[in-house]
Amino acid sequence: xxxxxRRIRDDIVAVRLQPGAPLDEKALSASLGLGxxxxxxxxxxxxxxxxxxxxxxxxxxxxxxxLADEARLxxxxxxxxxxxxxxxxxxxxxxxxxxxxxxxxxxxxGGHDRAEHTELDARVHRxxxxxxxxxxxxxxxxxYANLALRIWNFCLQENLAVAQAVRSQRAVVEAIVRxxxxxxxxxxxxxxxxxxxxxxxxxxxxxx
Numbered sequence: 063x064x065x066x067x068r069r070i071r072d073d074i075v076a077v078r079l080q081p082g083a084p085l086d087e088k089a090l091s092a093s094l095g096l097g098x099x100x101x102x103x104x105x106x107x108x109x110x111x112x113x114x115x116x117x118x119x120x121x122x123x124x125x126x127x128x129l130a131d132e133a134r135l136x137x138x139x140x141x142x143x144x145x146x147x148x149x150x151x152x153x154x155x156x157x158x159x160x161x162x163x164x165x166x167x168x169x170x171x172g173g174h175d176r177a178e179h180t181e182l183d184a185r186v187h188r189x190x191x192x193x194x195x196x197x198x199x200x201x202x203x204x205x206y207a208n209l210a211l212r213i214w215n216f217c218l219q220e221n222l223a224v225a226q227a228v229r230s231q232r233a234v235v236e237a238i239v240r241x242x243x244x245x246x247x248x249x250x251x252x253x254x255x256x257x258x259x260x261x262x263x264x265x266x267x268x269x270x
Contacts, residue, residue, distance in 0.1 A: 066096050066104035074113050074124055075184075075208050076177055077215045085114055085122040111205050113212070127216050135210045136258040140251050142203050143187075147234055147250035148243040149194035158193040159239045165189055166235045170228055176218055179227070184211055186231055190238065190250075217261050230256055 070090065073079040085108075090101050105122050108114040115125045150158070169182040187207055191200040230253040237246035 066090075066094060066100040067107055069094055070101075070104050071108060071113060071208060074108070075212045075215065076181065077212060079124050081124050081127045081216070083124045085124060087122075111208065113208060127213055129213065129217070132210065132213045132217075132258065132261055135206055135213075136254065139203070139206050139210060140254050142199065142206070143254050144247040144251045146191050146194040146196075146199055146203055147238060147246035149196060149199070150190050151238045151241050151243040151246040153195045154193040154238055158189070161189050162186065162193070162235045162238060166232060169231060177215065180211060180215055180218075183227065183231060186235065190234070193238070214257060214261050227253070227256065 070079070070085070079085070085105055087098055087101050087105070090096075091098050094101070105114055109116055109122065113125055114122055116122050154162070165182070165186045169179070169186060172178055172182045184207065188204065191203045194200065230249065233249040234246060234253055237243075237249050
């Protein structure tokens with residue numbers, strides 16, 4: 063189920079599966095080369111996580127995007143991302159530090175393509191959640207991150223200040239590695255707010 067879930071989830075989050083697109087079990091099974099049972103289990107999980115929706119007598123579809131959800135998600139994520147970074151600064155192992163450095167290096171040397179950048183940045187976030195050593199916080203943050211990332215991918219297109227985003231993420235990782243919980247919390251909050259503000263400014267620009 064995990065493989066089916068991750069592959070469908072990633073396609074939804076990256077907007078390769080567009081909002082409102084049908085999630086046909088047989089078509090997904092054929093395209094992913096996986097059995098129907100893991101596909102069904104994955105769709106159930108995605109429905110619980112609000113990335114998919116079931117309409118009676120119609121089937122399962124990718125959830126629609128509500129741009130207003132971005133602000134609500136950011137309100138929650140700012141607090142939880144800061145907490146995760148602070149806990150990671152206190153609890154991360156040397157192995158975690160190595161993982162974070164490697165992922166940050168990938169982020170810094172990756173292309174400026176919006177989709178590639180947001181995926182590389184998301185890997186850093188997920189590694190920080192894991193390093194916080196709190197499975198409840200990790201599960202919650204992953205769910206909220208998936209929902210927010212999909213909105214960001216949908217809105218930003220190619221409009222992304224990559225260099226600035228990388229610098230702010232570097233500040234988070236460096237604070238975690240040196241064990242500075244307060245600095246890690248503040249840097250994580252700033253990094254998240256920066257992304258959120260860029261999304262909102264982009265949306266406002268398209269409406270004027």
